[in-house]
Amino acid sequence: MANMELWYTENQTDNVNFSMKVKEHLYSAQSDFQKIDILNTYEFGRVLVIDNWTMVTEKDEFIYHEMITHVAMSTNPDIKNILVIGAGDGGTVRELTRYNTITNIDMVEIDELVVRASQEFLPFTANKLEDPRVNLYFEDGIKFISGKENLYDLIIVDSTDPIGPGEGLFTKEFYTDCFNALTDKGILINQCESPYYPNNATEMRRSFSKLEELFDVCEAYQYHMPTYPSGHWMFCFASKNLHPLKDFDATRWNALNLTTKYYNTDLHIGCFSLPTYVKQLLRD
Numbered sequence: 001m002a003n004m005e006l007w008y009t010e011n012q013t014d015n016v017n018f019s020m021k022v023k024e025h026l027y028s029a030q031s032d033f034q035k036i037d038i039l040n041t042y043e044f045g046r047v048l049v050i051d052n053w054t055m056v057t058e059k060d061e062f063i064y065h066e067m068i069t070h071v072a073m074s075t076n077p078d079i080k081n082i083l084v085i086g087a088g089d090g091g092t093v094r095e096l097t098r099y100n101t102i103t104n105i106d107m108v109e110i111d112e113l114v115v116r117a118s119q120e121f122l123p124f125t126a127n128k129l130e131d132p133r134v135n136l137y138f139e140d141g142i143k144f145i146s147g148k149e150n151l152y153d154l155i156i157v158d159s160t161d162p163i164g165p166g167e168g169l170f171t172k173e174f175y176t177d178c179f180n181a182l183t184d185k186g187i188l189i190n191q192c193e194s195p196y197y198p199n200n201a202t203e204m205r206r207s208f209s210k211l212e213e214l215f216d217v218c219e220a221y222q223y224h225m226p227t228y229p230s231g232h233w234m235f236c237f238a239s240k241n242l243h244p245l246k247d248f249d250a251t252r253w254n255a256l257n258l259t260t261k262y263y264n265t266d267l268h269i270g271c272f273s274l275p276t277y278v279k280q281l282l283r284d
Contacts (some may be wrong), residue, residue, distance in 0.1 A: 008039055010054055012229035013197050020044055026121055031113040038121045044124055048089055056089045057227050058124055062147045065091035066263040067223040072154050072255035073099060074268060077243045079153040085141035086113030087158035090126035097128040097256055105134045105212055110136040142174055150183040153183060157190045172210045179214050188238040192220060195278040196230035208282050211238045219244055220282055221271040240276060245272060
């Protein structure tokens with residue numbers, strides 16, 4: 001009897017593939033914006049795939065979602081009003097709702113189908129979208145933020161790569177609108193790609209340099225994501241005033257007694273210590 005095995009393969013670059021063995025293909029749909037698939041895999045549990053790119057896996061999503069939220073929240077524990085752009089799987093909102101000091105989270109996702117599929121198949125990330133503090137807007141984040149001023153303490157841009165629907169979230173115009181929409185102590189956290197493969201590194205540099213022009217404080221920090229190309233990925237911390245190391249109070253954050261699996265206050269300091277080749281890329 002032939003042994004039938006199903007594998008999902010992502011082309012991480014033209015010359016590099018990443019494959020995982022699939023138990024079951026749970027969901028597939030074409031929205032107005034992109035192709036959405038949800039797989040159940042042996043190693044990584046449930047996996048959200050958008051346009052054939054791995055977005056979220058049950059096994060390692062905690063790394064991404066803790067690092068996109070807690071670095072900013074521990075730098076300014078007084079954050080109350082937050083805008084999240086993208087993040088259709090809900091994981092970023094899930095982490096934010098753990099802070100009872102937060103009063104409002106506006107989540108703007110262009111593709112309602114991603115949210116509905118996540119609520120059905122990815123309850124581990126989407127389980128807090130019903131929180132009363134969360135307002136869901138299914139519209140274009142670029143249009144949503146345009147014209148808003150001095151409103152949000154934190155803006156998190158949890159976007160796909162700068163191709164397809166996510167493309168406009170990497171422009172100078174969009175970052176300027178984010179700057180204007182932030183309060184005096186406002187922080188912008190941006191998905192900032194990866195330094196390792198050339199195509200990702202180009203996007204990282206473009207994104208970082210635009211933010212650096214606008215914000216007085218602009219620092220890249222790293223996290224390790226086993227299912228993303230090369231595993232070595234970056235967020236950008238941009239702020240008008242607050243510095244993620246100089247204004248960081250570890251004791252205050254630790255007193256909250258939040259349980260995390262990746263983020264901790266030692267790592268908070270360490271993640272801003274970048275390899276030499278990454279520093280050179282960002283300086284170029």
